[in-house]
Structures are given as structure tokens and as C-alpha cells.
Amino acid sequence: MLSVIIPASNEAGYIGACLQAVFASPPIGAEVIVVANGCRDATAEVARSFAAHAQAAGWALHVLDLAQGGKPNALNQGDAAASHPMRVYLDADVVVSPELLGQIAQALSVDAPRYVAATPQIPPARSAVTRAYARFWQKLPFAQSHAGGYGLFSVNAAGRARWGAFPDIISDDTFVRLQFLPQERLQVPAQYDWPMIEGFAALTRVRRRQNLGTAEIARLYPDLMPREAKPPLPPQRVVRLMLADPLGFATYAVVSLAVKARKTQGWARGR
DSSP: OEEEEEEESSOTTTHHHHHHHHHTSOOOSOEEEEEEESOSSSHHHHHHTTHHHHHHHTOEEEEEEESSOOHHHHHHHHHHHOOSSEEEEEOTTOEEOTTHHHHHHHHHOSSSOOEEEEEEEOOOOSSHHHHHHHHHHTTSTTTTSTTOOSSEEEEOHHHHTTOSSOOSOSOHHHHHHTTSOGGGEEEEEEEEEOOOOOSHHHHHHHHHHHHHHHHHHHHHOTTTGGGOOOOOOOHHHHHHHHHHOHHHHHHHHHHHHHHHHSOOOSOOOOO
């Protein structure tokens, strides 16, 4: 059975759609744990309002309301409250398809350590900048890599035993993915919506944060990086991508240059 852990910080505008999609999944004896952390909005209240919906759908719902912010602590608190050995870690702005969690549960039902992701879809953005950036980003090696796990990843009991508490780092998803060799990482065909953040300034802030997270993993856990197995991006492919989408390439390149212009501190939303 699954425990679905959703860390949520100021996600009142998104958590409802996230939970509604989860509870549209077939009842599989699972639970959802929403970990509202450091919220200045009604995230916890919105989540609690789904109690009757969860019960009618055959799911259990627990809402933790932590005064302290920070995603690693929220993940650890969610793990401590979880009842089931298989864990799904889900961002609060993600919307899963009805069949996704059932496919994950089936894929995780093995004795060997297993990491399972699903098939992401980026919904159309409101911002023209984000639409161009996302269009190009989706053609890059990491976006097309197997079982990337951004916004949603899961492990079985043997897989969760690979690490203890979530460390206080930026990129929890990278840290978990690299606990597994490429052949231990699976991707189910079911899809989920993973929105990308709107606007140039926000894209730059989040991209800089992502780069810092990857660099932090490489510095703190150098033995993990060879497990990335990211497909290469040879220069000739870059040229083909540029010619196929000049505007997308230019947008991505300008964001990349802005990322290098200065450092950032603190948490940044991943969409």
C-alpha cells in the first residue's frame, strides 16, 4: 500500500487540484499526508476540507501543519507519519492522471530496491517567455531522460532503506534518484501535469536554484553523480535544436546567462 507525502508551503491555490486528482485514483488502501510547512496562507485548511472527499474515495487523509518551513523537514515529518512501506513524494502543484498511482503501486511491488517515476507533461503556460523556455527545455537530455522524477517520484520499502532522514539540501529529488542505479529506476506510462513557473525573473531564480542544488549534490555526495546517466548533448544536436526553435533556444540561452550573473539564497518554487 502507498503513503503519498505532499510537502506544501503556501500552496492554497494548488493543493485542491492536487488532492482532487489523487482522490480520483481507484481506492488502493492508500493514504495521503499533506505536510503544510511555514504557510502564511490557507494551505492546511484547504487540505483538511478534502477529508470527506478522501473518505468517500476510499483514501485516508492526514494534514500536518508545521510552523517551521523547509522541504527536507516536511519530507521527514511526512515519512515519520506514514503508515505504509511504499512512498510517493508528490509536489503540491502536480496533477496526476487517474491511473498513475495504481501503476506506481504495481511497479513498486517487488522485493528488490525500486525507484519509480511517471511521465511528465508541462501544461501550457500563460507567459510567452515560459512557453518558449519550456518548449526548448523539453527537448534537452534531462527532460527526455528515463525516470527523471521531477515533481513526483516513489520508492518501495527496500528503496527507502537506501537513505535515512532527508538531508538539509536543495535538491531532494536528485538526491533520491541517485540512490539508485539506472537499471533500478523505472518510469510508468501514466502521465502527470508538472507546471513550469511563469515569467523570466522566476525562471531565472528557479533555474539558478536547480543549478546550485546539483552542484551541492556533487560536492557533498560525489560518489552519487556517476549514477546520473544523463544522455549527452553533442554540439551538432545543439545546432539542430537551435535551428528548429530559434526563439526557444534564445529564451533558454538568455535565462542560462542570467543564472550565471549572480547567486541566489533561500528556497525557490520549482514551477
